[in-house]
Amino acid sequence: MIAHFTRAGRRSRDRFDTLAGILARRGANVELVTSTFHHLSKQQKDIADAEDELYRTTYISEPSYRTNVSVRRLLSHQILGRNLTEYLRHRRAPDVVYCAVPSLEVARAAAEFAAKNDVRLVVDVQDLWPEAFELVLRPHWAGRRMLRPLRRTAERIYRAADAVVTVSETYSNRVSAARGDDDEVTTVYLGTDLRTFDGFGPTRPVDDGYIELAYIGTLGHSYDLPTVFDALRLLKRQGLRMRLHVMGTGPFENQWRRDAADLSAEVIFYGSLEYSEMVARLRGCDIAVNPIVPGAAQSITNKIGDYAAAGLPVVNSQECQEYRDLLAAYGAGISCEQTADSIAAALVRLSNDRNLAERGGGSRRMAEERFDRGVTYERLSGVVLGED
Structure with missing residues (x-):
């Protein structure tokens, strides 16, 4: 499992922690690969407090950034993508790669690794990039033009996946349009453990x-x-x-x-x-x-x-x-x-x-x-x- 934006560890209650636990309890040997940087708090994670007994967590180095929409954040994601590629190059190929989108840099590294090693790839679309950024860039038309290469990257990732999961029907429709079919697109809401x-x-x-x-x-x-x-x-x-x-x-x-x-x-x-x-x-x-x-x-x-x-x-x-x-x-x-x-x-x-x-x-x-x-x-x- 590869998830850029997750807290991970004992205190995490997000989608990836929950799913990793379910897979492990079903008998899978699970490794959750994530960033050292916590996006929400804008701080490096306390790795010593982040182990979970059900699955193994691997942290890939990512530089810090201060603001959500910035050149520094883009550079940070690029470095994380390169570091992830290097880590995967030395790792034995698993049976399945499950990767969250965004970020696109991390998902692209996962897709290339899966294709090279003939591994089943499942992509989980948490947010639509670059659409999420178009709202804050001015003027909008210039922002859409500037982000067009990212849109093409996202669509290539959607098409590369053997199966896609999204967090809403709205996102599933977008992904299906990019893939040209909806046969392998499933909606599972983020949800709550009641x-x-x-x-x-x-x-x-x-x-x-x-x-x-x-x-x-x-x-x-x-x-x-x-x-x-x-x-x-x-x-x-x-x-x-x-x-x-x-x-x-x-x-x-x-x-x-x-x-x-x-x-x-x-x-x-x-x-x-x-x-x-x-x-x-x-x-x-x-x-x-x-x-x-x-x-x-x-x-x-x-x-x-x-x-x-x-x-x-x-x-x-x-x-x-x-x-x-x-x-x-x-x-x-x-x-x-x-x-x-x-x-x-x-x-x-x-x-x-x-x-x-x-x-x-x-x-x-x-x-x-x-x-x-x-x-x-x-x-x-x-x-x-x-x-x-």
Whole structure:
């Protein structure tokens, strides 16, 4: 297994750790190959604290970088790709290579190794690159032209795979179009391990009359919390008491803390939390928010599975039709435009909904039917192992 962006080790609860554990318990000899650099914290990983007894982890050196969109990050990925190629050149060929995309440099090295050694290659598309960068490059037309070679690289990787897994139907459609078929493309949502999730919390804030809102995840380019802050200002002027709990970190954290300085009672920043505390606080809230800027490439993200597992109805501004359809099918929330007025109106409508408990029940039912890793990742392990 090759995954550029994973924490790995005993404290990891991401897709790759979970899948590696399932494969190992099924009798596979699993090696997880990843970077020494932790993208989210922008720090080198503490390798001494990262071993897992079920599988072996190998760390490939990657230089640090400070910002997500930068030349230094591109150079860092290129160096990691070269170092991975060198490591694989001296490694005995396995039966299967399972590789996450992105990054493209790492996936290209994995694809070339698999082709050279006639090894089955399974690619897992976590995000669409370079589409994810097109949103932040100005002007957009120049960004698309500049990123065209990366798009061709991504499509070559998709076509090189014997099988492809993606985290959403939206991504599966994109990959199928690049491959020219959908015979070997499977969707498995990122999901949540409900058995583990249900063991934590809930931790309910002190009851001082606020309706408790939750946001978990990255504080970065694709997510638009400032518009949620503006919605809270509108509600505050109307005398409505809603409080947002922001759990996560990212490049915009300090800026957004300053933006919300006038909302000290309405917005609480927690930074990066241990998984158990994040789940406990999430389960103690009333409503979740999913504010994504228009045009973003995200589809079914990690937070969506956690919101559903917590049984929280969602105010959603994400344009992704796949998620909007899920919310509608399960009666699990309201989709709206990414404006302060629309978000404020949706929050009021949802908080006043007499069927709020039923909406929460629909959200939890979505988790049990679509996002429970205990079920979906067993199927994913079968794809990796080439089972019919």
